[in-house]
Amino acid sequence: MKCPTCSSKRTASVSLTDGLTAQKCENCDGQWIPHKNYEAWQKSLTEIQAEKPFTEVQFEVEDQTGARLCPDCGKILLKYKVGHGLNFFVDYCSACGGIWLDKNEWQALEAQNLHDELHRIFSTAWQKQIREENLAQTMESVFKKRFGEESYSKIKDIREWINEHPQKDQLLAFLTE
Numbered sequence: 001m002k003c004p005t006c007s008s009k010r011t012a013s014v015s016l017t018d019g020l021t022a023q024k025c026e027n028c029d030g031q032w033i034p035h036k037n038y039e040a041w042q043k044s045l046t047e048i049q050a051e052k053p054f055t056e057v058q059f060e061v062e063d064q065t066g067a068r069l070c071p072d073c074g075k076i077l078l079k080y081k082v083g084h085g086l087n088f089f090v091d092y093c094s095a096c097g098g099i100w101l102d103k104n105e106w107q108a109l110e111a112q113n114l115h116d117e118l119h120r121i122f123s124t125a126w127q128k129q130i131r132e133e134n135l136a137q138t139m140e141s142v143f144k145k146r147f148g149e150e151s152y153s154k155i156k157d158i159r160e161w162i163n164e165h166p167q168k169d170q171l172l173a174f175l176t177e
């Protein structure tokens with residue numbers, strides 16, 4: 001394998017977890033998971049393993065920028081944001097399904113228990129959810145700035161209370177009278 005990040009050819013087979021092998025670049029510590037490896041591992045997973053709780057460990061992740069080519073089929077790798085508390089991108093080959101992880105990304109995914117859901121990160125539904133999460137966070141900071149921390153927290157409580165009230169419509173009508 002030629003490393004898509006640093007072009008090194010010094011690679012070694014490594015076991016990411018039980019039943020999943022990747023090619024690791026010995027120069028930059030990035031890891032390539034061929035689609036067939038990932039698929040076979042997914043099939044072997046049991047429900048019990050998926051129930052593992054989150055751990056609080058943080059990993060330093062060095063996201064590399066720049067275009068990369070798939071080491072298996074030569075197509076351009078696409079970047080997908082992970083989200084859910086992880087602020088980095090995973091590279092994915094939409095042609096052959098291979099996955100590229102930079103140094104420590106696997107460990108970070110594993111700590112958040114997202115490693116066995118890697119394939120879902122590349123789905124439209126996952127990406128849409130992240131955009132909505134980001135938008136909600138942006139709006140929150142906009143309103144905080146506009147109203148001030150204290151008023152914002154107060155108006156948020158009121159909004160919540162109204163939304164859950166059985167006479168919501170009447171309350172709103174009263175407020176805007």
Ligand SMILES: [Zn+2]
Nearest residue numbers: 003006025028
């Ligand atoms: Zn490398």
Ligand SMILES: [Zn+2]
Nearest residue numbers: 070073093096
């Ligand atoms: Zn490929």
